[in-house]
Amino acid sequence: MAENTEESAAAQETAAIQDPQAAKNAQLLALLHRLFGADAFTDVEEPYGMLTATTTRERIHEIIAGLQQEMELQLHFLTTMCGIHYPENEGKELGMVYHVHSLVNNLRLRLKIYFPIADPTVPTLTDLYAAANWMEREAYDFYGIIFTGHPNLIRILNVEDMDYYPMRREYALEDGTREDKTDLFFGR
Amino acid sequence: MAVNDTLEGTRKIVESAQEQQHNSGLIPTLNDFSQELTTLNLGPTHPATHGIFQNILQMDGERIISGVPTIGYIHRAFEKIAERRPFYQITPLTDRMNYCSSPINNMGWHMTVEKLLGVTVPKRAQYMRVIAMELARITDHLICNSILGVDTGAFTGFLYVFQEREKVYEIYEEICGARLTTNMGRVGGMERDFSDVAIQKLRDWLKTFPAVMKEFETLFNRNRIFMDRVVNVGPITAEKALNYGFTGPNLRAAGVDYDVRVMNPYSSYEDFDFEIPIGTKGDTYDRFMVRNEEIWQSLRIINQALENLPEGPFHADAPHYYLPPKQAVYQNMEALIYHFKIIMGEIEAPVGEVYHSVEGGNGELGFYLVSDGGRTPYRLHFRRPCFIYYQAYPEMVVGSSLSDAIVTLSSMNVIAGELDA
Numbered sequence: 001m002a003e004n005t006e007e008s009a010a011a012q013e014t015a016a017i018q019d020p021q022a023a024k025n026a027q028l029l030a031l032l033h034r035l036f037g038a039d040a041f042t043d044v045e046e047p048y049g050m051l052t053a054t055t056t057r058e059r060i061h062e063i064i065a066g067l068q069q070e071m072e073l074q075l076h077f078l079t080t081m082c083g084i085h086y087p088e089n090e091g092k093e094l095g096m097v098y099h100v101h102s103l104v105n106n107l108r109l110r111l112k113i114y115f116p117i118a119d120p121t122v123p124t125l126t127d128l129y130a131a132a133n134w135m136e137r138e139a140y141d142f143y144g145i146i147f148t149g150h151p152n153l154i155r156i157l158n159v160e161d162m163d164y165y166p167m168r169r170e171y172a173l174e175d176g177t178r179e180d181k182t183d184l185f186f187g188r
Numbered sequence: 189m190a191v192n193d194t195l196e197g198t199r200k201i202v203e204s205a206q207e208q209q210h211n212s213g214l215i216p217t218l219n220d221f222s223q224e225l226t227t228l229n230l231g232p233t234h235p236a237t238h239g240i241f242q243n244i245l246q247m248d249g250e251r252i253i254s255g256v257p258t259i260g261y262i263h264r265a266f267e268k269i270a271e272r273r274p275f276y277q278i279t280p281l282t283d284r285m286n287y288c289s290s291p292i293n294n295m296g297w298h299m300t301v302e303k304l305l306g307v308t309v310p311k312r313a314q315y316m317r318v319i320a321m322e323l324a325r326i327t328d329h330l331i332c333n334s335i336l337g338v339d340t341g342a343f344t345g346f347l348y349v350f351q352e353r354e355k356v357y358e359i360y361e362e363i364c365g366a367r368l369t370t371n372m373g374r375v376g377g378m379e380r381d382f383s384d385v386a387i388q389k390l391r392d393w394l395k396t397f398p399a400v401m402k403e404f405e406t407l408f409n410r411n412r413i414f415m416d417r418v419v420n421v422g423p424i425t426a427e428k429a430l431n432y433g434f435t436g437p438n439l440r441a442a443g444v445d446y447d448v449r450v451m452n453p454y455s456s457y458e459d460f461d462f463e464i465p466i467g468t469k470g471d472t473y474d475r476f477m478v479r480n481e482e483i484w485q486s487l488r489i490i491n492q493a494l495e496n497l498p499e500g501p502f503h504a505d506a507p508h509y510y511l512p513p514k515q516a517v518y519q520n521m522e523a524l525i526y527h528f529k530i531i532m533g534e535i536e537a538p539v540g541e542v543y544h545s546v547e548g549g550n551g552e553l554g555f556y557l558v559s560d561g562g563r564t565p566y567r568l569h570f571r572r573p574c575f576i577y578y579q580a581y582p583e584m585v586v587g588s589s590l591s592d593a594i595v596t597l598s599s600m601n602v603i604a605g606e607l608d609a
Binding site: 047048050052076077078079080082084097099103106108110129130131133134135138142155156157158159166167173 | 259260263265267268269271272303304428430431432433444446451452540541542543545552554556558567569571575576577578579580608609
């Protein structure tokens with residue numbers, strides 16, 4: 001067992017030398033653990049080279065704010081954020097995905113939070129990034145995510161009197177009453 | 189000292205007398221004037237907005253007090269539509285975002301899918317893509333800069349360069365058959381090789397265009413009237429620009445040298461020698477100059493790519509994802525099977541999530557693709573650069589005059605299709 005861990009550690013080191021991106025991600029993960037504690041992050045992965053971690057909505061504001069102040073890796077740029085809906089994950093139906101970027105070190109980080117659709121409240125990031133304003137309005141517009149503290153949380157792309165959140169997955173794109181078209185032929 | 193004291197005393201006496209008069213209601217105060225603000229609807233359809241979006245401006249005379257942008261007039265729900273379409277059918281959607289530089293959107297999307305599928309594109313196809321993308325960048329910047337000229341009253345430059353834009357569209361036609369919404373290339377490479385006519389047209393254009401561009405710059409760059417209209421108009425600091433999520437020429441005009449092509453080279457951009465122009469003040473003039481210089485740099489890249497265009501296939505050897513030639517579909521069993529599977533969306537995609545970004549005409553164009561292994565994306569989010577930076581517009585124009593607001597808007601290169609997706 002001990003041998004195995006040693007081997008895997010050595011393998012990781014060689015991998016880090018071969019892949020500078022992996023080394024950078026490891027450095028970023030260590031930084032995240034040091035600043036916010038290892039228990040703040042779950043499901044840490046590196047799909048296609050980008051460090052991805054899941055955290056909670058209680059901590060997301062603190063983490064993004066901490067990264068904005070942090071001077072070692074300087075993840076000071078909010079690239080984008082968007083909502084996502086997994087109807088079958090009970091209690092974690094809705095999610096927000098944040099992408100932050102360090103323009104100095106060319107390092108990206110993807111943070112995700114999940115929360116129940118019955119209580120879709122998330123703290124706003126508008127006090128940290130002016131760019132967050134419309135992106136949060138877009139997520140509200142499409143998924144009905146309520147950003148507490150947002151200065152102007154109204155629909156942005158759809159009409160004001162729309163009474164549903166169209167990107168939620170229960171709204172099929174095709175007319176649901178038609179029987180001549182089945183999902184078999186038309187994607188989902 | 190004594191004189192100052194006297195002056196100060198006199199001022200106080202005058203002020204108190206004025207105050208008494210104001211309180212008596214005989215003389216209007218500043219507060220009385222501020223009640224008379226004008227609400228002005230700039231848009232939704234207005235010749236100077238170049239697209240359908242509205243700004244409700246509060247005007248105090250000629251000065252703008254506040255602005256409230258309303259967007260979404262041509263929202264077409266691309267992110268929702270994309271959840272029901274196979275990957276190859278999403279390319280036409282990307283055409284219709286920044287329609288001034290469709291090939292960049294097409295290639296960006298193809299590269300995102302290729303990253304997900306793990307397909308490596310041969311060098312020749314990468315160079316061909318670079319040529320198409322840089323042509324698109326030139327036309328995008330040409331439109332933005334020449335329309336900025338029109339908005340300041342100079343129509344001539346616009347007419348000169350639109351002739352050249354037309355020639356670029358003819359090159360697009362030779363490459364892919366379409367002009368504006370190009371749907372260029374395929375997942376895995378290009379749809380067909382550059383024809384001899386395409387190469388010839390490209391070479392001809394590369395010979396004639398620099399002279400026209402030179403003339404355009406001569407008309408504008410040091411033009412007294414033009415400079416008076418654009419210098420120090422709509423400035424933004426680098427710090428503010430970063431906070432607002434600016435990317436592309438607008439961010440570089442503010443002095444930040446962030447360019448996706450250099451920071452995260454894709455499609456062999458690391459092979460080419462080019463420079464990233466930056467500005468200092470982030471005003472309209474800087475944005476104009478940065479775009480002009482980027483056109484020259486794009487020309488450099490195209491020349492290098494064309495001279496060093498490698499031999500070899502123009503698409504990846506990935507039969508599961510790349511449509512076989514139509515002739516083979518009629519004569520070859522495997523080709524027929526692959527054709528059917530690809531068209532019906534029966535190809536297998538890996539489960540995963542991928543973010544890929546390219547340097548679009550107006551900033552970092554990003555694709556966040558979540559795949560659950562199905563034939564369509566589970567979630568596709570477009571990071572549209574102008575949707576993010578257009579938020580800064582009210583802050584950039586408050587305090588300026590209406591005509592300054594028009595040129596600021598024009599120089600930001602806000603494309604309605606991309607704004608509303």
